Amino acid sequence: MSDLLRIELSSGAASRRGRPRDLQSGPPAVPLYRAREVRGSARFLIYVAASLLLVLVTCVSAPAQEGAINAPDATLSPAQAARAESLGKRVKCMCGGCDDAAGMCTHSGGNFAGPCDVAKAELKEIDDRVAKGQSDDQILQAFVQEYGPTVLIEPPKKGFDLLAWVMPIALPIIAVLLVWGVVTRWRERSSTLAPAGGPPVDANLLARAQHESGQADE
C-alpha cells in the first residue's frame, strides 16, 4: 500500500497544475481526488461549476424570443436584413460557452443545438441598431464599448492589432525582395564564374549525359 502511494508521490510533481485541459470538460463526476492534488481539484471544481452556472444563467434568463429561430426583424428591409445578417457574423457570441460568431452560434453539446440566448440578444441588438439607421462601424463600436474588443471576430485594424493584418502581407513581400536580392547576387557571381567552367557544352549532349547519369529531372 505504502509502495503505491510512494510511486504516486514521486510522480506527483504536478500538484500545482490545474486539471488537464482536454476536450472533456464534462461534469467532474469523480468524487475522490488524487493524492496531493486536493487544492487544484477543488479550485477546478469551483471553476467548472461557476462557469456552467454562468452559461446556464445567461442562456436561460435572457428574454425568450417569439417565432422562428434567427428570423430577421420583420421591420427591416431586405437590404437591411442582409446587413444585419453579415454584421451578426462579425461579432462573437459572448456566452463564453462557444467560440462562434453570434450569427453562427450553435451549441451542439448543450441542451439545445441552436443559437443561445446571448447570441439571440446580440442579433436582436444588431437588428434594432440597423433599423435605427446606424452604420456598420457605429454598431460594431457600440459592441466594443459594451463587451471590449474581444467581441469582434477579427482583430481591429488599428493600433497594435493592425500588426495582425500587416505582418502576413509584409513578411512575404520582404521575403520576395530578399530572395530577389540573393538571386541577383547569385547570378552576378555565376556570370563571372561561368567562363571558368570549361568549353561550352552542347545542350543535347548535356541532357543526355544528365539523363544517363541518373540526374535527369524528376
Place this chain on the structure above:
Amino acid sequence: MDIFGSFALLLALVAAVYAFVAGIAGIITHRALLIKSARNAGMAVCVLVAVAVATLEFFLQTDNFSLAYVAEHSNTALPWYYKFAALWSGQEGSLLWWTFLLSIYVFFALFLNRKRHPELMPYVGVILSGVQIFFLTLNNFVASPFSVLGAADGSGVMHLARIAEGSGLNPLLQYPEMVIHPPMLYSGYTGFTIPFAFALAALLGRYPGEKWIHITRRWTMVAWTFQTIGILLGAHWAYAVLGWGGYWSWDPVENASLLPWITATAFLHSVMMQEKRGMMKIWNVWLVFVTFMLCILGTMLTRSGVVSSVHAFAESSIGGWFVGFLAIILAVCLVAWYRNRDYLRSDNQLDSLVSRESSFLFNNLILLAACFAVLWGTLFPVFSEWFTGSKISVGPPFFNKVNVPIALFLIFLTGVGPLLAWRKTSLDGLRRNFAWPLAVGVASGIAAYIFGFRNFYALICLILSVFVTLTIFSEFYRGARVIAARDHTDLFTAARELTMRNTRRYGGYIVHFGMIVIFIGIAGSAFNKDVERQMHVGDTLQIGPYSLLVQNFDETTNANYDAQRATIEVFRDGKSQMMLFPERRTYSASGVTETIVAVESSPLRDLYVVYSGISPDTNQPVLHAYLNPLVKWIWFGGVIVVLGTGLAMLPNRRNAIVLRPVESRISDPLTGGGTVVPAVGPISRSTSTHE
C-alpha cells in the same frame, strides 16, 4: 500492478538517459562497444514504453477505477474499442501515446540503420534519446498516467481508493474516427523527429556527401503521409460530429496540426533543389528544424491551452516545460548551424528566374507565408494580450482572408512549376506548354460565370484547378506517348510504365492532382446554404433541390446513452429519395448531450441535417439543414494524395540493360519543359533508389 507501469516508464527514462550519455561518450571516445550499447538502450526504450502502454490499456479494459486516469476517461458501459481509444483522450494518456509512437519510430530508425552510416548513427541516437528524455520526464514526473486515487479517512490520512464507476469518455470522442485520427496525427507529429535527428546529426557530425538528405526525405514523407491522413480525419470528424456544418474552423489545435505539415511540404519540394543541384542546403536544414519545432509547439498548443488565454499558461505547468524544451532545441539548432555553416555551402547558383529552381524558391516562399500567416493568427491573441492587456479575437474570417489568396497562388505554382525546366526555360517553351491549359481554364471559368457561379475566389480556384489538372495530364500524356510509340503499347500501359520508372515525379503529380481535388472541394464552401426552422410532424422544409418531410420524433435508449431522434423523409422533384435519422444523444456516464448528424453525401453536394432538439423558447423541435456542395471531393482528394505519396515512396523500376541505339529524340532541356524522354539508352538506368 500500476507499479509495473510506473517502473516501466521510469526504466525507459533511465534507458534514454543512458543512450544519451553513452552515445556522447561513444562519439568522443570512438569506442564501438559503447556506441552499440547506446543504440541498444535506445531500442530498449521502445519495449519499456510499450509495457507501460500495455499496462494502462489493461487497466482501461478491466475497468480498474483505482487509477485516476481510468476513472476520469472511461466507464464500464463503454465499448472495448472506445476503452482502447480512451488511452489518448486525456492529457497524461496522450503524452504517453506521444512517447510510445516516438519510441517506435526511434526503434525502427536505429534498427534499420544498425549496419549503415556508422559515422552518422551515433549522433542520430543521441539526438533521438534527447527528445525521448524530455517526453519521458513529462510522463514520469509531470503528467503521470499511473496516478492512483486517494481518499482521506477521518483522521486525514490518505488511503488508496477505488470508485465504482468512471466518469466516462467524452462523447465527442465516441466516434469511429476518434479511434484512428489521434494515432495518425501523432504518428505525423512524432515522425518529424526522425528527419530532425538525421539533419541535425549530419550537421553536427559534418557527415560527408548528400546521403543524409535522402534519408531525411524518406522519413519526412512517412511522417507527412500520417500527418495528412490525421488532418483530414480530424476535419472529417469535426464535420460529422461537431454538428455545425463545417470541417475546419481555424481553431488553435487545428492550426497546430497544419503548421508542421506546411513546412514539411515545403521541405519535400526544396529537397529536390539540394538533390539535383546542390542548392538551398541551409534552407533545407532549417526547414527540417522548424518543422520539428512546430511539432513541439503544436503539441504544446494542444496540451497546454495557452492560446485560449495567457492565463491558461500558469494554470497548466506543462506549457512551461514545452517552452523550455523549445528554447533548448532552438539553441542547439542555432549553435550547430553556426559552427558548421561552411558545411552547407551551395554547389550551384541560380541561372535564371524562369526555371524550375526559382519556381521551387517561390513555392517555398508561398508555403512559408501560409505557415507564418496561420502561426501569426494563432498566436496573435497572446501577443496582443501581452502588449496591450486587452484580449482580442482572431476568428475564422481572418484566416480565410489571409490564406485564400496565398492558397490560390500556390495552386497556380503547382501548375507552373513542374513545366519549367531546370536551370532555364525559354519564353517560347513556356508559351507552348501553358497556352492551351490556361485557355481551357479561363473558358471553364467563363462558362461557370454564365451558369451563375459568381463568387470571385471560387471562380479563380476553378480556372486554376482546370489549368493545373490539364498540365498534369499533359505531362503524363507526353511521356506516355513516347513510350507507347517505342514499345508499341497502348497509352494506358505506357503511362503505367512511365509512372513506375520515375515513381517520385509521377507520384508527385498524383499528389498535386489530389490537392487540386481537395481545393475544389474547399471552394465549394463558397456556395454553402443552411436553413434552421421549427418543425412539427408532417411539416416540410425546402433546401436547394430537396424537401425534407418530418415523419416522426421519437426516443431510443441503451446502456451507453439515451437518444432523441427525428425521422425525415427526403424528397427530390416530388420523388422520395431516402430517409434520414438525425439524433441527439445524452450519455449516461457523463450526462453530456451530443448531436449525431445525418449526412447524405453525393459527389455534387452533401445534405447535412442536424436535429437541434427542443427549442427552450417554444417547446417545439427544431431542425437545422445544411447544403454543402462538393465536400466529398475533399475526402476523395485526400485518398488520392495518400495513394500518390505511397507511389512516390516506391523505388523506381530499374531498366534491364538493353543494347539498343540511343534514340535521337531526347528533349531539349531549354524548351522541352519537364518532359524527359523516358530511359531509352543502352546503359540507361533510372535514378538510383535510396536506402
